[in-house]
Amino acid sequence: MKVKSKSTIKGSWSKVKIAGNLITNDGGGFEGLVGLEVLENYDNDFILKAKKSNKRNIEDDEDSDKEENNDLVSKKKRKQNKKPKLDDDDSDLDSDKEENDDLVSKKKSKKNKKSKLSKISAKPGRYVLVNYPREDESEFAQEDDAEGQLGEAEEEIDDIKTTDLIQWKTIGVPDSILKALAEKKFTEPTQIQSLTIPAAIMGRKDIVGAAETGSGKTLAFGIPILNGILELKKSGACMRERTVKLKSNVNVTSKPMQSKRNERDNLTPPPEEVNNFPSDDESNDENATNDTRPLYALVLTPTRELAVQVKDHLVAIAKYTGIKVAAVFGGMAQVKQERILSKCPEIVVATPGRLWELLSLGNEHLNKIENLSFLVIDETDRMIEKGHFEELTLLLNRLNADPLKKARRQNFIFSATLTLVHELPGYVKSKNVGKKIKAQKQSSEQKVQMLIEHLGISQPKIVDVTKKTGTADKLTECRIICDLAQKDLYLYYFLQRHPGRTIVFCNSIDCVKRLGQLFSLLNCQPRPLHAQMNQRQRLKNLERFTASPTGLLIATDVAARGLDIPNVQHVIHYQVPRTTENYVHRSGRTARANNEGITILIMEPSEVRNYVKLCRTLERSEDLPLFPVSEQHLKAVKARVELAREVDILDLKTRRTQSEIGWLKKSAKEMDIIVDDMSDFSENELYDSDDGGERYKTKRVLKQKRDNLNKLLAKPLFTKGFSYKYPLSGGNLPLVDIEDSKRNAVNVMKEAIEDYKQAKKKNKKSKF
Numbered sequence: 001m002k003v004k005s006k007s008t009i010k011g012s013w014s015k016v017k018i019a020g021n022l023i024t025n026d027g028g029g030f031e032g033l034v035g036l037e038v039l040e041n042y043d044n045d046f047i048l049k050a051k052k053s054n055k056r057n058i059e060d061d062e063d064s065d066k067e068e069n070n071d072l073v074s075k076k077k078r079k080q081n082k083k084p085k086l087d088d089d090d091s092d093l094d095s096d097k098e099e100n101d102d103l104v105s106k107k108k109s110k111k112n113k114k115s116k117l118s119k120i121s122a123k124p125g126r127y128v129l130v131n132y133p134r135e136d137e138s139e140f141a142q143e144d145d146a147e148g149q150l151g152e153a154e155e156e157i158d159d160i161k162t163t164d165l166i167q168w169k170t171i172g173v174p175d176s177i178l179k180a181l182a183e184k185k186f187t188e189p190t191q192i193q194s195l196t197i198p199a200a201i202m203g204r205k206d207i208v209g210a211a212e213t214g215s216g217k218t219l220a221f222g223i224p225i226l227n228g229i230l231e232l233k234k235s236g237a238c239m240r241e242r243t244v245k246l247k248s249n250v251n252v253t254s255k256p257m258q259s260k261r262n263e264r265d266n267l268t269p270p271p272e273e274v275n276n277f278p279s280d281d282e283s284n285d286e287n288a289t290n291d292t293r294p295l296y297a298l299v300l301t302p303t304r305e306l307a308v309q310v311k312d313h314l315v316a317i318a319k320y321t322g323i324k325v326a327a328v329f330g331g332m333a334q335v336k337q338e339r340i341l342s343k344c345p346e347i348v349v350a351t352p353g354r355l356w357e358l359l360s361l362g363n364e365h366l367n368k369i370e371n372l373s374f375l376v377i378d379e380t381d382r383m384i385e386k387g388h389f390e391e392l393t394l395l396l397n398r399l400n401a402d403p404l405k406k407a408r409r410q411n412f413i414f415s416a417t418l419t420l421v422h423e424l425p426g427y428v429k430s431k432n433v434g435k436k437i438k439a440q441k442q443s444s445e446q447k448v449q450m451l452i453e454h455l456g457i458s459q460p461k462i463v464d465v466t467k468k469t470g471t472a473d474k475l476t477e478c479r480i481i482c483d484l485a486q487k488d489l490y491l492y493y494f495l496q497r498h499p500g501r502t503i504v505f506c507n508s509i510d511c512v513k514r515l516g517q518l519f520s521l522l523n524c525q526p527r528p529l530h531a532q533m534n535q536r537q538r539l540k541n542l543e544r545f546t547a548s549p550t551g552l553l554i555a556t557d558v559a560a561r562g563l564d565i566p567n568v569q570h571v572i573h574y575q576v577p578r579t580t581e582n583y584v585h586r587s588g589r590t591a592r593a594n595n596e597g598i599t600i601l602i603m604e605p606s607e608v609r610n611y612v613k614l615c616r617t618l619e620r621s622e623d624l625p626l627f628p629v630s631e632q633h634l635k636a637v638k639a640r641v642e643l644a645r646e647v648d649i650l651d652l653k654t655r656r657t658q659s660e661i662g663w664l665k666k667s668a669k670e671m672d673i674i675v676d677d678m679s680d681f682s683e684n685e686l687y688d689s690d691d692g693g694e695r696y697k698t699k700r701v702l703k704q705k706r707d708n709l710n711k712l713l714a715k716p717l718f719t720k721g722f723s724y725k726y727p728l729s730g731g732n733l734p735l736v737d738i739e740d741s742k743r744n745a746v747n748v749m750k751e752a753i754e755d756y757k758q759a760k761k762k763n764k765k766s767k768f
C-alpha cells in the first residue's frame, strides 16, 4: 500500500507497533493490511507524486459513481421540501440554519469549485504519512443507519467530488468526516492540520500545537477526536472481550514507556467505561435510551462565546458521524444545561467555571469525566494564567489522580501564543548587573516544557508553526499617534472613511460603555460586548454584528481570543493592549483563513512604554508604520464628535435628573401622608421648583444640540472624488496623494508602506 518504493524517497521510515493480529481477512475493509509504517522528513517531490497516485485511485472510484450523480438533479427535486434534521433539538444554539446554509452552498459549489478558503495550503515540513486503508462506502451506511437520522443528508451530498480531498485522506481522515469537510469546501488541510492530525490519529500522540490565529486549530484537534470516538464506538464490543483477556496480562504501571498508541491501545478500559459502551443491539436501536453514552471528550475554552463557536464547528464536522456535541458555559440557565447533558453528548465543550459547578452538583454525565478519552485545553496559555480559572487546576487534579486513566487519555493543547516569550522586566535586568548567575529570558522550548509538566502530559508531538512576527501572514499592521482627547476623532474618521466590519478593542468595560454611547449618538450602531452584560445580550450582539457588513463591535478582551467571525476587515486597538498576547489575539480576529485584514493601534504618548514592550516581545526591529489620515477632514470630524460628546454629557445629566424624579415620586407614594399632599406633583412642577429652572434649561439645550448633531450627521463627511495628501512618518518626506476611489484600508496602508519605502530610498540617495 505504500505510495512509492522506500529506496526512492528521501526520509526515514519507521515501523508502527500494533497490538493484535496484523494479517486480516475479516471483510472489514482492511484485507491485505500487513502493517503500518511512518515516513518523516520527506520532500516536496514525494508529496506531488503521492497526490497524483491518490488522485488516480479516487478518479477510478468516482467513475463508478457517475451514474448515481446523473440522477442527482431529479433526486434534489424530490428532496426540495425535505430538510434533514440532524441536531439536538434541545439546544437553542444548535439551529437548523447551518444545515440550510450548507445545502444552498452545496448547490453553488459546482460553479465555484475552489473556495477562497481552500487556498490555505499545507506546506512542506515535517509530515507524518501512514498507509491508511480507505474506508468502505458500506461503512458509511452502517454508521448512518445506526444513528437512524442521516439517510436524507446522505443523498443530498452525492454531487460532492472527492478529488479535492486527497490530502485529507492521506493524513488519515475517515470518510464520514470527509463528507462534512467537502460540504464546507475545506478541500485540503491547513499547515497545522497537516502536521498534527496524522500524529494524533495514527500515533495517538498528545499534541502541543502553536499556529497563527485563524489557521484552523479547532479542526486540528476536532478531527482526531471525532475519528477516535468513531474508532472507540466501533471497537466497543471488542473492547469488552479484550478487557477480560487484558486484565489478567497487563501490568501498566510497571511497563516501560511505549509509543502512546501502543500504550493506549493496550490499557484496560475501566469497568465503568466498559459498562457505558452501548451493546450491539443498542447502537442500532433508535428507541434505546442515550444515558448509556460515555463522555468521550472534553474541550475547555476560556470564554462562553468561544465555547459556542467550537461546539458549532464540531457539530458541522460531526454531521455524518452520529456523534453528539454540546456546550455548557456560564450565563446560561443551569436547568437547561442539565437537560442538554441528560442526553449524554459524547463531546462536551465547556468553560471551566460552569463545568466545575455542574460537576460539584453531581451531574451524572459529567461525572464520567475520569474516563475521558480526549481532553482539549484550547487557548492553553490563557487558561493556565495565574489567578484565572482555578477550576482548571481542580479539574486537572481530578483527571490526573489515577495514573492508568491519565495514561489512556489523549491530550491536545493549542494556542497562537503558546510559544511567545517575554523580555525580562526592567527591574530584573537591573538586578542582574554584576551577578554571577543571571536571570535569563525563558526560551520557547522551556515555556512549552513547563506547560507540559504543569498539565501532566507525556511525550507529546510539539508543532510550532508560528511566524517570527507572531501575527497572521496576511495581516497589515499599523498605528495612529494622537493625544488622548483625539482618539475618538481618529476612530470616527476611520469608521467613516473606511466602511467595513470592524472590531474596536478597549482595555476596560467603562471604556466600552463610553464608546458605545458616543458612537451610537454618531449613528454608527455599535454593538458592545463585555463581561458585565448578560449572556443572551452578548450572543445577540455578536449575531447582529456578524449580520452587518459594516458592523461595529466594541469589546473588551473577552472577544480577543478564538472568535471566528467571517470577514472582519478591521481590528482597532483603541488602547495599546496590556499584554503582547492580547495584541496578537485581538489582531487575529481579522486576516483569518488566508483573507486580508488590517489592525490599527491608536496610541497616545503615555502608552509608548507598553508599545515598546510589545514591539520587543514580537522582535520587531522597526516601528509599526503610520496609517495615512486626511488632516483636512479632521476639522469636520471634530465638530461632530465634540457635539456628540456634549449631547452625551447632557443626556447623562437629564437621565440622572429623571431617575431622581422617579425616586422622589416612588418615595412619595410609599409615604402615604406625603402622597396626599403631593398628589398633583408632576414632572413640570419639579422643573419649576428650586433648581428646576436649571433642569428645564438643560433639557432644552440638550434638544437643541441633538437637532444640530442630526443635521451635521445628515451631511456627507467626505465629498465625492476628493483626494488628499498626507505626510509620511518623519515629516521631512514628500506628501503623497490618496485617491478617493481607494477606500479599502488595507490597500491604502499597503500603498503608504510602499511610498514610504520609496521615499526612504530617495532620501538616502540625496544624502550622498
Ligand SMILES: Nc1ncnc2c1ncn2[C@@H]1O[C@H](COP(=O)(O)OP(=O)(O)OP(=O)(O)O)[C@@H](O)[C@H]1O
Binding pocket: 117, 118, 120, 185, 186, 187, 188, 189, 190, 193, 211, 212, 213, 214, 215, 216, 217, 218, 219, 415, 416, 561, 562, 563, 564, 588, 592, 593
Ligand atoms: N482546511 C481548511 N480549509 C479552509 N478553511 C478552514 C480549514 N480549516 C479551518 N478552516 C476555517 O478557518 C477559519 C479559522 O479556523 P479556526 O477558528 O479553527 O482558527 P484558529 O487557528 O483556532 O484561530 P484562533 O487562534 O484565532 O483561535 C474557520 O472559519 C474555519 O472554518
